[in-house]
Amino acid sequence: MISQMLVILCKDLRLLSRDRGALFFTIIFPIIIAVLFGMVFGGMSKPGPLDVVVVVAEDGPLARAFAAAITTDSALKVQSALTKDEAITIVRRGKAAAAIILPDGFDARAETLFTGGAMPVELIGDPSRAAELGLLEGKLMELGFRQFMLAVGDSDRLGRQTKSLTAMMASDLGMSEQQRAGILKLLAGAEEIAMARKADAAKQGIDEKQVDAGAGSMSGFRPVRIRTELLAHNKSYPPSTYAVTFPQGVVWGLAGCVMAFVTTLATERAQGTLTRLRAAPLSMHLILFSKGLACVVSSLVMQTLLLVMAWFVFGVRPINLPMLALAMLAISISFTALAMMIAALFPSGGGAEGTGRALILVFAIIGGGSIPLVFMPAALRSISTISPFRWAIAAIEGPLWRGGSLADQFSAIGSVLIVGAVCAVISIGGMAKWRRGS
Amino acid sequence: MLILRDLRKSFGNIKAVDGVSLRVERAEVVGLLGPNGAGKSTTVAMATGLVRPDSGTVELEGHGDPMRSSVRRQIGLAPQELALYEGLTAAETLIFFARLYGCAIQHDAINRALDEVGLAPRGHDRVGAFSGGMKRRLNLAVALIHRPRVLVLDEPTAGIDPQSRAHVRGIIRARAASGCAVLLTTHDMEEAEKVCDRIAVMDHGLICAQGTVSQLVCAHKAVDGTNAKGLEDVLLNLTGRSLRE
Numbered sequence: 001m002i003s004q005m006l007v008i009l010c011k012d013l014r015l016l017s018r019d020r021g022a023l024f025f026t027i028i029f030p031i032i033i034a035v036l037f038g039m040v041f042g043g044m045s046k047p048g049p050l051d052v053v054v055v056v057a058e059d060g061p062l063a064r065a066f067a068a069a070i071t072t073d074s075a076l077k078v079q080s081a082l083t084k085d086e087a088i089t090i091v092r093r094g095k096a097a098a099a100i101i102l103p104d105g106f107d108a109r110a111e112t113l114f115t116g117g118a119m120p121v122e123l124i125g126d127p128s129r130a131a132e133l134g135l136l137e138g139k140l141m142e143l144g145f146r147q148f149m150l151a152v153g154d155s156d157r158l159g160r161q162t163k164s165l166t167a168m169m170a171s172d173l174g175m176s177e178q179q180r181a182g183i184l185k186l187l188a189g190a191e192e193i194a195m196a197r198k199a200d201a202a203k204q205g206i207d208e209k210q211v212d213a214g215a216g217s218m219s220g221f222r223p224v225r226i227r228t229e230l231l232a233h234n235k236s237y238p239p240s241t242y243a244v245t246f247p248q249g250v251v252w253g254l255a256g257c258v259m260a261f262v263t264t265l266a267t268e269r270a271q272g273t274l275t276r277l278r279a280a281p282l283s284m285h286l287i288l289f290s291k292g293l294a295c296v297v298s299s300l301v302m303q304t305l306l307l308v309m310a311w312f313v314f315g316v317r318p319i320n321l322p323m324l325a326l327a328m329l330a331i332s333i334s335f336t337a338l339a340m341m342i343a344a345l346f347p348s349g350g351g352a353e354g355t356g357r358a359l360i361l362v363f364a365i366i367g368g369g370s371i372p373l374v375f376m377p378a379a380l381r382s383i384s385t386i387s388p389f390r391w392a393i394a395a396i397e398g399p400l401w402r403g404g405s406l407a408d409q410f411s412a413i414g415s416v417l418i419v420g421a422v423c424a425v426i427s428i429g430g431m432a433k434w435r436r437g438s
Numbered sequence: 439m440l441i442l443r444d445l446r447k448s449f450g451n452i453k454a455v456d457g458v459s460l461r462v463e464r465a466e467v468v469g470l471l472g473p474n475g476a477g478k479s480t481t482v483a484m485a486t487g488l489v490r491p492d493s494g495t496v497e498l499e500g501h502g503d504p505m506r507s508s509v510r511r512q513i514g515l516a517p518q519e520l521a522l523y524e525g526l527t528a529a530e531t532l533i534f535f536a537r538l539y540g541c542a543i544q545h546d547a548i549n550r551a552l553d554e555v556g557l558a559p560r561g562h563d564r565v566g567a568f569s570g571g572m573k574r575r576l577n578l579a580v581a582l583i584h585r586p587r588v589l590v591l592d593e594p595t596a597g598i599d600p601q602s603r604a605h606v607r608g609i610i611r612a613r614a615a616s617g618c619a620v621l622l623t624t625h626d627m628e629e630a631e632k633v634c635d636r637i638a639v640m641d642h643g644l645i646c647a648q649g650t651v652s653q654l655v656c657a658h659k660a661v662d663g664t665n666a667k668g669l670e671d672v673l674l675n676l677t678g679r680s681l682r683e
Contacts, residue, residue, distance in 0.1 A: 007537040015525040018564075272519030276580070279486050279515040280538045281507040 004282055005290040012294035016260055025256035026302050031309060033369075034242060034249025049077040050132055050139075051096040053087045060107030062147075066119060067102060069143045076139065088124060091231050092404045094373070094394075097132045098125040100140070111160065113151055118225035119144055127230040127401065128244040128372065137226050144224030231403070242314035244372075246306060247396040251369040251389045253302040254335045255360045261295040261339040266352035288431060292336045299332035316400070323399035323409050330413045331392045334420025338388055341423040344430025363387045388419040439464045439619035440485060440588050445494035447480050454480040456643035457494070460621075462588070467610060467620040469634035471627075471669075473677050477643040478623045479518065479592060485621060486515050486590050498588060511539055514586030518593045518623075520573045521580075524566030528557050528576050531565060532583050539584035547583075555579040556605055571602035578606055582613065589613060591622040595629060607633050627670040637669065641677040 016022055054070055056063045071078045079096065081087040087099035101122035110119045121140055125133040268274040277287050307324075310316040318324045342356040364370070366380060367389025373381055384390045395416045398409040440462040447455040455477040462468045470478050483489040485496055487504030501509045522531055532548050541547075552558045555575035565573060578594055591610065595603045610633055614620050624630055630637055631651050638648040647654055651669055658672045 004538055004540075007534060011523070011526070011534050014530070015523060018525040272517045272521035273523060275488060275517050275519070276515065276521040276535075277538070278488055279510060279513065279517075280535070281509075281511040281540070282538065283507055 001286060005286060005293065008277070008287065008290035009294045009297065012264060012291060013298060015264065016294075016298055019260070022256065022260040022263070026253055026260055026298065027256075027305060029256060030249040030251075030253035030302065030306055033252045034245045034306065034310070037241075037245040037248050037372075049075060050098075050136060051077050051079070052098050052100055052136065053079050053081050053090045053096040054100045054102070055081050055084055055087045056102045056106075057084065058102075058104045058106060062110040062119075063102045063106040065150075066106070066110075066143065066147055069146060070100060070140075073139065073143065076136075084122075084124075088231060089404075089408075091124060091126050092402055093408065094126065094128075094397075094402075096126070097129040098123055098136055100136075110147070110151075113148055113223060118223055119147065121224050121226045123226050123228040125228060125230050128397075130230065130241075133228060133230075137228065140224050140226055141222065144222075148223040242310055243316040243401040244397075246310045246316060246400060247393040248369055248372070249306050250303055250331075250396055251364050251367065251393060253306060254299060254331065254389070254392060255364045255369070257295060257299040257302060258335055258339040258342065258360055259357055260298070261291070261336065262343045262346075262352045262356045265291060265339075265343040266346075284431075288340070292340060295336040295339055296329075296332045299335055300328060303328045303332070318400045319403055320399035320409070323406075323413075324396065327395040327399055327409075327413050327416070330416045330420075331395060334388060334416045334423070335392070337420040337423040337427065340427040340431065344427040364389050366390075368393050388416070388423070391415040391419055439466075439499050440621060441495075441497045441499060442481070442485060443495045443497070445481065445484050445491045445496065447484060447489060447491050453643050455484065455491075458640070458643070458645055459494075460638055460645065460648070462619045462621050464587075464619050465614050465617050466636065467614045467622065467634045469630040469637045470621060470623045470640060471625075471630055471637055471673055472640035476640040476677070478640055480643075481640070482515075482590055482592050482621070482623060486510070486513055511584070512587045514581035514584065514589045516578050516581040516589075516591045516594050518596065520570075520577050522565045522573055522576060525564060527562050527564050528552060528568075528579075529561040531576060532579060535580045536583045541584050551579050551583050554582070554609060571598040574598045575602060575606060578609060582609070587618060589618050589620045589622075591620065593624055594622060595624070595626060603629070627668065627673065631669055639673055639676050646676045647672070 016026070052070070054067050056067050070076060071080075079090070081090060081099070084099070084101050087096075087101065090096050091099050099122075101124065103120055103122055106120060109117050111117075113119070121144075123133065123136065123140070125136075265274075268277070274287070278284060307316075307318075307328075342359065343352060346352050346355050364387075366384045367387030368376075368384065369389055373384060373390065373393075376384065391412065395409075395412040398404050398412050440460075442458055442460045445455050445458045446453070458477070458481050460468065460470075460481075470481065472478050480489065484491045484494075485504070487496070487506070487510050490505060496504055498504055498509050498512055501512055504510050504513060523534075526534065529548050529552065532551050533543050536543055536548075549558060549561070552561045555578060557572060557576060557579070560568070560572065565576065568576065574595065574597070578591070581589060581591065589610075594610070595606050598606070607629065610620060610622070614635075622634070634651070636648065636650055637654055639646045639654070647657070649657065654672050655668065658675060
């Protein structure tokens with residue numbers, strides 16, 4: 001039985017290798033897609049609200065105010081997280097482009113704005129959205145300036161800052177007495193100004209923060225010190241855009257494999273070779289299993305070739321190779337089930353070629369095959385959950401570059417297998433008709 | 439050797455075969471004739487284990503029901519369609535099917551099989567480049583490659599030139615002479631007369647008449663008193679002259 005299975009498997013692979021059209025769509029086309037998208041998305045930016053997650057590590061009025069400024073900014077779509085780990089998980093799952101962490105000691109550092117300090121911000125970004133991180137850094141700097149201008153306009157804070165600077169100057173032994181006296185006189189003047197402004201504002205009932213919030217720019221001054229980090233398993237290895245687009249190439253390779261399989265099955269029916277196989281001492285189950293095995297093998301070969309190319313040509317190194325291999329196997333099996341379903345639902349040659357191809361194309365596109373999911377409108381992103389290709393991309397991204405917990409990665413692979421199981425169940429009804437010979 | 443007993447098969451409301459009984463002995467060629475839609479192909483499908491009958495039995499004497507895959511090893515089928523893989527060469531096609539039937543592959547055997555159907559010089563050419571006649575001969579070679587005891591041929595000479603037709607007929611007779619039981623369907627009366635030892639005429643899912651060509655012609659003359667000169671007249675008188683769908 002196994003030898004018969006291998007005979008059919010070898011025959012199908014031989015036929016595939018001789019079909020230039022199928023070979024192109026199975027091997028060459030996915031490589032072109034992966035390379036092309038790698039080049040395109042390497043320099044792509046995206047206008048519109050940016051998904052971020054904010055964490056205030058240590059509660060304080062300044063940290064709260066900065067977090068509120070981020071939350072109310074129309075260019076950002078903000079969700080909150082309690083801990084840094086929680087925020088990283090959200091980014092790792094692709095639910096946000098970056099995590100903005102306001103670390104411990106934020107308020108203390110923010111109080112040193114007038115003495116050369118800066119508000120510390122940690123930015124942990126999704127490597128697949130590196131282009132958007134630049135925009136986010138600019139946005140944080142803008143918000144930082146606004147916070148600084150509010151601080152300048154806040155008499156209490158200005159007073160505190162001046163006192164602090166005065167104390168610092170008094171202890172500086174490296175300064176001549178004349179210099180120190182001049183600066184202390186200047187600071188005393190500043191403190192007087194702050195107190196006078198506070199008294200005036202109180203008298204006139206004006207919110208002094210509003211007066212100064214829109215003050216002019218301060219060239220060269222950076223009120224926010226951003227430490228940006230791309231979320232990758234290994235910090236010394238930021239993945240190339242090809243790592244990010246590799247799953248897209250795989251999607252198109254899978255589409256090619258599925259279509260090649262569906263077409264050969266439909267052709268076997270139309271040309272009578274399936275009848276001939278059924279007349280041989282083989283069960284229908286064995287025939288379908290053997291053909292399915294050919295689809296699994298060709299899909300694995302395609303994915304391996306793409307991986308080898310990504311590895312040696314583009315320097316992509318998977319962070320968890322065994323898990324990636326498992327994901328590739330699960331994807332191959334599930335997409336074979338998808339192919340079986342299409343073959344069962346559209347058994348005629350025309351149906352398989354036309355409707356089947358259209359279905360695969362739509363699934364591939366909405367599943368992130370042509371436009372990455374992050375660039376899709378929210379509604380289309382929701383619809384994409386019906387596409388097996390979306391789950392395939394998620395299953396590959398984890399072990400390839402995104403990382404995440406083993407539970408996350410197994411969950412993505414599990415989703416792929418569930419999709420495959422659903423397809424297999426649907427295909428059973430159709431295939432039963434074939435077995436009955438009707 | 440091949441025994442069909444009271445076979446019945448319906449597809450929905452359509453009775454495709456309605457009680458067919460037929461026996462094909464060793465070294466005998468039996469022709470199944472009848473208009474389109476008479477039930478010949480369904481009978482062939484049941485005889486080869488491709489379709490399960492609603493009732494009745496099929497038996498390969500000494501082996502059992504061809505629905506069992508081990509029994510199908512004894513049957514060679516040449517379907518009406520040219521059931522070949524255009525991407526394989528003729529030799530690869532024969533090797534593939536021989537392996538499916540569990541035969542040990544020897545290149546001499548493949549060459550002999552190709553030679554038998556006149557394709558030895560083209561053995562390494564892809565089937566897609568073959569003419570209709572060559573494909574038809576290869577279709578037959580595939581049915582013969584595992585040396586079956588029963589040969590079921592569904593219109594084995596449809597659409598080919600007289601030379602190829604004569605060659606195919608020669609092969610069928612030679613296989614019968616070597617002890618093979620052959621059941622063939624055809625619309626070619628000349629072929630039936632030349633190749634078949636016995637004829638069964640089918641219509642509306644039933645066998646209307648069976649016997650040797652001379653028996654059928656004589657019997658028909660005696661019953662109808664008509665001037666039946668050959669098998670075609672017998673067939674037309676039995677099944678009518680009105681066009682079928």
